[in-house]
Amino acid sequence: MQVTKSTVFKNHLTLELVVLEFDAGSFVPQSFDLFKQPLPERIKKAVHKRQAEYLAGRLCATQALIALNFENPIVHTADDRVPIWPAGTFGSITHTKGIAAAIAGLQDRATGVGIDVEKLMKDSQETKLQTHILRDDESTQFHELSKQVTHPLSVIFSAKESIYKALYPFVKKYFGFDKAKLIACSETILTFKIMYNLSKQVQTGLEVNVHYQLTDGLVFTQCLFETE
DSSP: OOEEEOOOSOOOSSSEEEEEEEOGGGOOTTHHHHTTOOOOHHHHTSOHHHHHHHHHHHHHHHHHHHHTTOSSOOOEEOTTSOEEOOTTEEEEEEEETTEEEEEEEEOSSSEEEEEEEEEOOOHHHHHHTHHHHOOGGGHHHHHHHHTTOSOHHHHHHHHHHHHHHHHHHHHOSOOOGGGEEEEEEOSSEEEEEEOSOOSSSSOTTOEEEEEEEEETTEEEEEEEEEOO
């Protein structure tokens, strides 16, 4: 499988970010061996496109950890499909068609990070999916965001995905988009408020910031959560 480094996204966090562009069409099952990456049993059963996306994401994670001076790092997958980062590290992985990214850092206290990349939705999709992604009380901020970006729902969807990834290590269970409410937006940052008690560390009223950027028909978001 052909992969090349990309600088399509800026990194707004003080962590190691690696972005790769990959050609899923050039993927062959032997690609895992060529890149010295393990092939999980459940991924063996997936179509080649899914295998290529998984491999590209793990390559990004490996390169991010190498940048943190880890030798031969491997990011395995837990039963709940969450990446298992080496002891003393934390991170997040994302991918969409032809592009993958991973971010990683050294963990000196309980910290979570989430990143997400999405292709911008078509206008018809943005209209159709609003009720699935937005809370009723987010309409005012959604309208404000729509003055700043061409695809506001795509941005909010990606932001909530990044929030989910950043908070999951502290919640340890699925929670829906309704648990986070958009309360403020700027040209690069969205601020959300958690609306339910999800765990000891994630309580009602908690505010989290998400960095966002749109480029080349994609939206990329980053969310860092640090416990006190």
